[in-house]
Every structure is written in structure tokens, then in C-alpha cells.
Amino acid sequence: MKKILSGLAFLLALSSSAQTPAYDPLVTFAPLTLPDPVNAYRSANGAPGPSYWQNRADYELHASIDTAAKVLTGDEVITYTNHSPDALTSLWIQLDQNTYRKDARSAPAAGGRRGIPRTQSTDGDVLDTVEVAGQKADYVVSDTRVQVRLAAPLAHNGVAKVHIKYHFTIPEKWGGRMSWGDAKAGPIFDMAQWYPRMCVFDDLHGWDTQPYLANEFYLEYGNFDYSVTVPAAMVVAGSGELVNPKEVLTPTQLKRLDQARASDKTVMIRTLEEAAAPTGTGTKTWHFKMENTRDVAFSASAVFLWDAARMNLPGGKKSLAMSYYPAESAGEPAWGRSTEYLKDSVERFSARWFPYPWPNAINVAGPSSGMEYPGILFDGIDDKGKVLFFITAHEIGHSWFPMIVGFNERRNAWMDEGFNTFIDIFESDDFSNGVYGPKRDGEYAPGGGHPADEIAKVIADPAAPAILTRADAIKEKYRHPITYFKSAFGLTLLRDDILGPQRFDFAFRKFIADWAYKHPSPSDFFRAMESEGGEDLSYFWRGWYLNNWQLDLAVTKIDPTPTGATVTIENRGQLVLPAVVELTFEDGTKRRVTLPAETWIQKTVYPLAVETTSPLKQAIIDPDHNLPILKR
Template sequence: MKFLLFSLSLLTVVSSTQAQRRGGRRVNTNDTIKSNYVPKELFEPLHYTDKGNEFHSANGEPGPKYWKQRVDYVLKANLDTTTHVLSGTENITYTNNSPDALSYLWVQLDQNTYKEDARSNFATGGGPSGQHTKGYELESVELSVAGKVQKANYAISDTRMQIRLPKDLAPNGGKINILIKYHYTVPANGNRTGHFKTKNGSTYEIAQWFPRMCVYDDTSGWDILPFLGSGEFYCEYGDIDYSVTLPSNMIVAGSGELVNPNEVLTPQQISRLAKARNSDKTVMIRTAAEAANHSSHQSAKPTLTWHFKMFNTRDVAFGASNAYIWDAARINLPGGKKSLSMSVYPVESDWGRSTEYLKGSIEYFSQKWFVYPYPVAINEAGHAGGMEYPGILFDGMGAKGEGLFSLIAHEIGHNWFPMIVGSDERRFAFMDEGFNTFIDIYASDVFNKGEYAPKRDGEYAPNKGNPADEIIPTIVDPNAPTIMTAADAVPGNYRHPVEYFKPAFGLVLLREQILGKDRFDYAFRNYIHKWAYKHPQPDDFFRSMESGAGEDLSWFWKGWFYNNYKLDLDIIDAKYVDNDAKKGLSVTIANKEKLPMPFWVEVFMNDGSKKRMQLPVETWIQTKAITFTIPTTSEVESVRLDPDAALPDINRANNVFKVK
């Protein structure tokens, strides 16, 4: 069939604020159509409440005086697999790059969320439940200033500890060291961390395992929100040097790079790893047979110490098991750079392609958005289900096939949001889960020539249908929170639709319906590069996209992010001008609800040909209805709005009009 694309310039467009002549009388369409749409609410100026400043520029980029704190850690841990107790010492070097003198510091104590009286037990109104531990048991907290060590004056409140300094920490580069000795019981089958048994042994997933400094930024000052569970993490950047001592028959898979392989690996494992670094195909490092008899370890010593380093990171985590099968392959990065994709999993897991999935996802994200910065990426199988940390993922050991690929692509995608672009997950979950779900969509499209495309996995189009239709129940639900709701305030049944699905689909609308792929990709890539290893706020993202793409999007941020505004486009009328098909088709379209959108109109001719045109969002800048003429030379069968069903129109029944 013929298909003709018409630009707006080919059409006669008449705003319906002007009186239209119909059957000899004049009708003002805006007066006669019932609609909830109010143009001035969406297109009013001064959307941003704050002006740009020297820290956060008006164009959405870090300002000339932008600063962030630096935190470096040296950690030494011992894991007792009999008592399930992790004991640790840490030396934190805290650098105050802010312009403020600090009289106190705040530290995150996330393990305290497992205490019986933790606030997280009450966050959903249900009271204490589940397993409990004593949380962090601090043996000592000391300060070291200019080489002099003294006991720290501190106070603990739930998952936070305030250290009250004897002297203000100087601004613009002042340093202090915090020395902490502690231990805690690793919870069994915990939500993000824990231990459990498999056929061939025990596995530990160790995360949030050391006291971490709270963020001090130029927006909120100290980030002192307690850890309640749904809102995740907000951390400072620095270098982390950590060592883990545990039974010698266990394999440790940790964030960063193993710096003492000769002390903990067998010569055969070292040789196999060297082969994997030069192989695009997966190479076995520890086979199922070796994992079954626990034979592949370095020595007969009762314990070994695994030593890792990770640079410019906001966190580290590790898995440990005597049951791990271990494989690896090379990751090819832009500019000739290389990294290493690895998977560790028990024999029960159907993870033969895990390393391939991880490698493919990282190569795509690196080529498309920002080069993966770490020397190793690990997928670890366990009970956590799906949890991300810099350079390592804790993924559900039962996942396989398409489900495993989607899980890996999503969790490793978090290394871009929020591990590289360091947003505040505890306040703004959409900048973490939503942005990451968005980039996953296109990873599914390209992996192995679309083997698992399109992405439809519960975080995006959960029922495997059209995303534009599946988001509608959330939009029309009067109880649904908005995207800008604080993470911990979003009820569990709304978490995926509000934090994952809606923001991700919103970026799809921006890319494919509002800005176009080229303009969106340029602006989004610029946002990532400018805010890598920094702490952007929502307005930084909004401003960055507007300036980078060259479009005022305030109407979209208001309607989609700050509100759950609905869209309902309606073809009111379609008829020939002067009853003559050769003079064109006069079409009247109304916006019945509060959200405007650019939209496509498609005309089906009786001869089988089609004509398609797009009207911009400015169609709705003054009016709630518009009448325009489409040139035609023959009779029309019907007119259709949004022919690709790409917009979240809540009533598609009024999107088709049969022409008499």
C-alpha cells in the first residue's frame, strides 16, 4: 500500500479558539467541548523554583564551584562461618571539600535495620517481624587527627551514628581519620545480604557490611534519612582497600580487583583466568566437579586472606562460598579497553550463559552511554534475588534463560545509575530504578540480534503487552503516588509501577515521541558524562535534558513526573471541506484530559493508501481543541489518532473516526 508522510506545513491549520463555520453557523469548539485540560497549568513559565547557581548551573551541569566530599576506606574483615559473625576494622579517611566547617559527622549503620526495634520494622505499619540480630556491635570508635588518636564522642540513632568532633573539621580539604572496630551476625537469608546452604556447601552474600559515611552535599547538607529498606543508598566516592579472611576452601568474589591472586588461587585457576582475559567465549575457572569436592583451593591452611582494591567507587560487596562454579570471559570496551566478566554460582543454577549475558550488557551500555570503569564485573548467584553493588551483582540463583538475561541487564545497568551517576536513591528512586530500567529496554533489543527483545519482564510492561496501555492503570488510579514521591513513602504495590515502569516509559516517550532519538541520546549521554561520580538532583536532570536537546519540557516534567496527569485525545469530527473530498478533509481533535502530547494522525484512503502527519505539543499551548485540514484528492475511509498506540491514551475508543 502507498504511505505518504505529510508535514504540518502542507496543512491548513486553524486554531479552534477562532470561530469555525459549520453548516452556516459559527461554533467555538473550545466552548462546546467538555475537557479537563487547562493550557496555562502546563505551559506557565518559571517551572523551576530555584535559579541555577555556581554549584548547579542553570543548564543542568555541575557549576564552576561544584564540590563533593571524598571518603577512602581501608577495611579488614574476618568471616567466621561457624557462628556467621563478621568481625571488622576500618580506617576511614574523610576529606571535607565543602566550604563549611563541620562540627560533627554522620555515619550509616545499615546492619542496625535487623535489630528488633529498628524503624524499618514499622515503616509499613506492621510492627517488628522476621529475623532479628543485634545489628552492629561497636567495640571501639576513635578519631585520628594529625597522628593523634583519641576516643570519639558518638551517639547512635537507629541506622545512623553521629560523631561529635572535638574541633571543627576545616573546610576546603580538611582531613580526619575515623577508626572503628566492630562485629555483627550475618542474617540468614537476608533481603540484600545473608547466608544459606546449597547442595555443595554454604554461600554468603555480604553487603552493607561496614559503617559508611553519610553524604554531605550542597542540597540537603547531611543525608540523615534512616535506612528503612525501600529507599536504597546514597554514598560518597573514594578508594576502598579491603581484605577478607575466611576458611581456605572458599572462593571470594568481590568488587574491584583481586590484588593477591598468587596467595589464594591455584596455578591452574591463575592460568585459566589469563586465558579468559583474552577470550570472547566463556572459560571455566572452577568446574562443577571441583566445586563439588572443594578441591580447588590454594593450600591446606585453615584460612586464607583475599585482598581487593577498588578505585573511585561508592561501595564494595562480596560473595563467598565453597560451592561456587566460576567462569569468565573478556569484555571489549570502546577505545580498546578491556574488562573481565565473571559468574560464580552453585551447581543447581542454570547459569551457563550468565557471563555471556553480563559481557553483552556491559559492552552495549559502554558503547551507548559511558564506558564501564571497573576492571571486573561479577554476577553472583544466591538468595538476594536481584541486588546491585559496584562491580558485583547478587542475582537469584533460580533465574534462567530470558529471565536471567533481563535480571543481569537490569542489575549491571545499575552500575551506570547510581554507581557512576551518583544520585540519591533514598529520596529519588526514579533516578536509580527508572533510568536503569530505561536503558535495559534497548539492551534487550540489541543483545544477540534481539534474542530476548522486546523487554517485557515485570519492570517494564509487566504483562508483556503494550507499555502505553499497561501504564494506564497506574495513571488513572487516584491512590497512586507520583514519581517524585520519596522512595520509602511509596507503598509496596506501587513500587514497580511508580519507581521503575513509569519513569522508564516516560524516557521512552521523550526519546521516541517528543524529542527524537538523536536529540535525546545526545542530551542523555551528556548528562551522564557531566555527572559521572557526582551527585545530581532531579532539577539537574530536567535542566540538562532541556538544554542538551533544545526543548522546553516543563509541561512534561509537571504532567508525568510531578503529577499523574492523564491523556485522552479525541477525534471530535472529520468531514470534507464543502462536502468535496478534492478540497480536503477537515479534522477536529480535542484534548479531554490534563496531559498534552505531540501526536500522529493517520488518514486511510478508500484506495488503500495512507497519509500520516505529526502535530507538535504546541498544538495545545493555547487551546484544548484544534481543527485542521488535510489535503485529499479522493475519498477517505477513516482517520486514526496515535496509529502506533505509542501514547498512554486512556481511551483509545475515540481515536478512530469513520468518514461518511
């Protein structure tokens, strides 16, 4: 993928003046103890250990929307299975709607999603009844969590059934990740975080109860059986399989849906004419099921057009790509191509990394733009062309991180956002021979310049946080440069310049397969890439992830010798990476030498001996502009 980060050669000016390097080899190459230890639960090779365990949460959900009052009323039963070795005296459950309360911890702490101040509020999740095993439960609400205290401890492999009745006011577009908003012909309801969800109890933190401040989610896996009741004229797009299509669709729509299952071209399921004249009185209930997922979301509206096409997955498996959008989003330049983008992205991600596991993938044009949930995306009504392709590929890419590989987004947003930004690169290069490529996250970083230069600015900023900073502690100024860009750039360096594609791809795929539907930590990832990649990468983890160190290599002089020349190269920054030196000779010939990271394991200055019969004219470090070297 060197072509991805290629650019104009970066020539460090030759300097005869001596400088004392700040680099200390004993710091960069010191033994590294990763944050999470190896034990029976998590192995030294980065895979789940022989005693790895994970609790499970299965859901039965019934919801109805009062579209006039903008209120969702819900009734849920959580079947929670304790596979941990511990007896649990309480259960912690997330109440994400409480982030919209006036007194929410998120209001002063983070100021809303993407740093946008929240000017309105709701009453959050109103719990009407909470029962465990049919008995009224003792519970305490704490911000965006509720602790349900059990009458008797839940033993190893024990099962608890929690029954909750609740309701909440649906926020308008200011809700961010979920909201309602008006298209030209009527409202669209993007419903996520719409039911109380189990917190994760794991081997790293016990109950992981970080409040919902601004960053996303950490959830248990299970099966979902859910029903949504809405006015009969509305269409519901939901995560998972619609299991009662004959009750909610017309015979014509059912026939079109069958056609789409056999078509690589997009088929209209609900046309512009049908969306312009929705029919039906009373209500309809849409029933969905989704297996082995950490969450479900849905969108509902009477204004939706709906189209679909078949997706072809590894092993001969099939799935459906589907798009729902209002009339103003229709057309070839815009959402008329959404399903095409979705289909291509899922097929390529599946072939390259890990097969897509669910019966469909859905893109919705609505008010909650730029959000992802298992099997469904919320994107913008006005998106079109290159922007629509980019956002579709990025958001469906989250199916792999963190929907399949269950990263803890509340703590490590850099894992899902950075990993997903990294795999975006391939899709942008591959789709339709790169018509929308290249997508480089550096284009959206402050300054909008070459990725290597943009990341060099980030790591030169003494106020920039390390990647392994708690996600909520990263200021909005650095959220994209660190969480998305630096994280993705690190994987590119690891693939292209450190391990090489053959070793990286094998190790990365194994990591995904090992941790599919499980909860890896950063330490698990680091160990997996070292073990399968075949390198001690502690210098890289320390410099790129645990610190915000700079890469500062410089050619300081060229001295002729009887057999050629000696090029003096100084390392002045604490970050170490393999680097290419391009040598240009007076006769016009060129030669490249790769300096491995271990060049700097004992020294700060390296005399590169060059044998040649033609005088050496110049020496350039990083001629392909792959590395974020400090500019002078």
C-alpha cells in the same frame, strides 16, 4: 525506538456528542520552577557548576567471617575529606545493619524489602570502638545512622580519620539485599552493607541522613582497600581487583585466569570437580582494591564454580566478566551462560552510553537475588534462560545508574531504577539478534498488557503517586509501576516522540559524562535534557514527573469542506504529548500528521484542516500505539 513500543493501532471512537474538555492550557504550560535552584554549584545547563564540590571517603577495611556463628567482625579506617565550604562539627555515618533490629524504624514503616514482612531480627551493627584521630569519639547512634561529634570542626579541605571496630550477626535469606543461605553443598554469604559507610554531605541537604527504611543508597566516592578473611576452602568474589591472587589461588587457577583475560569465550577458573572437593585448612585472606567507587560488596563460599571471559571496551580497554555459582546452577541453559550475558551487556552499554570503568564485572548466584553493587551482582541460584539474561542485564546496568552517575536512591529511586530499565530495552533487542527480546517493563506491570495500556492504567489511578514522590512514601503496589515502569516509559517518550533519538542520545550521553562519579539531582537532569535537547520541556516535566496527569485525546467529529475535511480533536486530559494522527481516505491512501505539544498551548479543541480530493474515511490518534492515551 518506535518499534519498541509499537502495537495495534489504537482507534478512538468517533463521537458526535460534545464534551467540555477538562484540560487547562494555562496549567500545563505555566512557567515551571524546578525544585533545586541554579547557583554556582549547579548550572542552568544541567551540568556541575564552576564551584561544584563533593566530599570524599576513602576506606581501609578488614573483615573476617565466623561461618559457624554467622558473624562478621570488621575493622575499618575511613579517611574523610571535607571539600565543602563549611566547617563540619560532626560526621554522620550509616549503620545499615541496624535495619534488622527489632526496634528499627524500617520494620513498621516499610515492612522489609519489597514489602515482605520481617519475621526475624539481629542486634544490628555493634560498635566495639569508635575513634577519631586516635582518640575515643563522642557519638550517638540513631536508628541506621551514627553521629560522630568532632572535638574540633573539620575545616574546608580538612581530613578526618575515623577508626571503627564492629561486628554483626549476618541475617539469613530474609535479610534481602545481603544475607547467607544454603546451596545444596553448603552456605553462600552475600555480603553487602557490611561496613559503616559515610553519609553524603552535599550542597542540597547538608548531611543527607534519611534512615534506611526500604530504599537503597546514597554514598560518597573514594578508593577502597579491603581484605576478607574466611576459611581456606572458600572462594571470595569481590568488587574490584584481587591484588593477592598468588596467595589464594592455585597455580592452575592462575593460569586459567590469564587465559580468560585473552578470551572472548568463557573459561572455567574453578571447575565442578574442584568445587565438589574444596581443600585447605585454617583461613585465607583475600585482598581487593577498587578505585573511584561509592561502595564494595563481596560473596564467599566453598561451593562456587567460577568462570570468566574478556570484555572489550571503548578505546581498546579490557575488563573481565566473571560468574560464581553452585553446582546446581551450572549448565548451558542456566549459569553456564551468565558470563556471556554479562560480557555482552557491559560491552554494549559501554559503547552506547559510557565506558565501564572497573577491572571486572561479577555475577554471583546466591541467596540475595536481584541486587547490584559496584562491580558485583547478586542474582538467584535458580535463574536460567530468559530470566537470567534479563536480571543480569538489568543489574549490571545499575553500574551506570547509580554506581557511575551517583543518584540519591533514598530520595529518588525512580532515577536509578527507571533509567536502568530504559537502557535494558536496548540490550534485550541487541543481544543475539533479539533472541530474548523484547523486554518491556510493562510485561511485569499489573495486568501484563501492552506497555502503553499499562501506563495508561497507572496514570488513570487517582491514588497513584507522582514520580517525584519521596521513594519510601511510594506503596509497594505502585513501586514497580511508578519507580521502574513510568520512569522508563518517560525516557522512551522523550527519546522517540519528543526529542528524537539524535537529540536525546547526545543530551543523555553528555548528562552521564558530566555527572560521572558526582551527585546530580532531578533538576539537573531536567535542565540537561532541555539545554542539550533544545526544547522547553516544562510541560512534560510537570505532567509526567511532578504530577500523575492523564493523556486524553479524542477525535470528536469529521466535517467535509470544499477542499477536503476538518477533523475536530479535543484534549480532555491535563497531560500533553506530541501525537500522530493517521488519516485514511476512501481511495485507500493514508497520510500522517504530527501534532506538536504546542498545539495545545492556547486551545482545548483543535480543528485539523485536511486538503484532499478523496473523501476522508477515518482519523486515528496514535496509530503505532506509542502513547498512554486513556481508553474509552
